[in-house]
Amino acid sequence: MTEIAKTSEPHQRTRGDHATETAEDYVEAIADILESQEACRVTDLAKRFAVSHVTVHRIIRRLQDEGLVVTKPYQPIHLPPKGKRLAARCRERHTIVYRFLLAIGVDEATAAIDAEGMEHHVSAATLARFRELAGPG
Amino acid sequence: MTEIAKTSEPHQRTRGDHATETAEDYVEAIADILESQEACRVTDLAKRFAVSHVTVHRIIRRLQDEGLVVTKPYQPIHLPPKGKRLAARCRERHTIVYRFLLAIGVDEATAAIDAEGMEHHVSAATLARFRELAGPG
């Protein structure tokens, strides 16, 4: 019973959602860091996410497998075109959500925190409405 | 390096966020089900979340440890006062987010989906603004 898992790779649907969020967060962070520094290292991300360097290392390795980032042992992390595109999309979405929250009267600190969590759950349709209501940027 | 994990229980911060979301989702779902049926069973939740009954069983056991739900072997699931309070809070928040999305012009189907994901990331301050902008319910 339960009639689930009709597809070949079972539990990948829900897991996938979270994995996607992680990928987006990391790629976005890497793009951010690469704007203020010449190189992005595992340690930078570990500080950013308040996580051990080991966790970052493993996630980066997975992102590399997915073609979203590029690294070599003991070398900084780069974004290939695919990663840059994703970063740009995430960045834009994040900005829209953030500006929208400000526009409806949420204070900056709260808007920053909420945008961080909300952005991954805002559909294209909702984002479009947010964009309009956020007013001119 | 990494200077994290100063507290006694390390990786509980981030994990905790997700665990909280799960708890809220389940308690909310139980409250929902108990409104349309006289009893809420593991199977009902498994269908609701499109997950195996085993996964539900384990989560319910954890929620029971936290005092959010009450169950006995082979018996339906109930909500103690603590669980009912949490459910009420979640429900209200969910409703506000949903009504808000409708108010800004998002279609019902999309609003339902987005509200589901967004609700866990909306702070009290943002929720207050949402409530005002959602208009009279």
Next chain:
DNA sequence: TCGCGATTGTAGCATTTGCTACAGTTGCGT
């Protein structure tokens, strides 16, 4: 009352994401 289907519970495994502890690299200063 007996049995069979549905529900619930248990065992065991995989994956993700945390961690600590330790090992390997790199690079800079002496």
Next chain:
DNA sequence: ACGCAACTGTAGCAAATGCTACAATCGCGA
């Protein structure tokens, strides 16, 4: 040229959330 500190990588563990497969329980109909 050497060594130490910082950074990176590896090994191994815990917990959460998925799964399948199998066992146990319940309840209803024959």
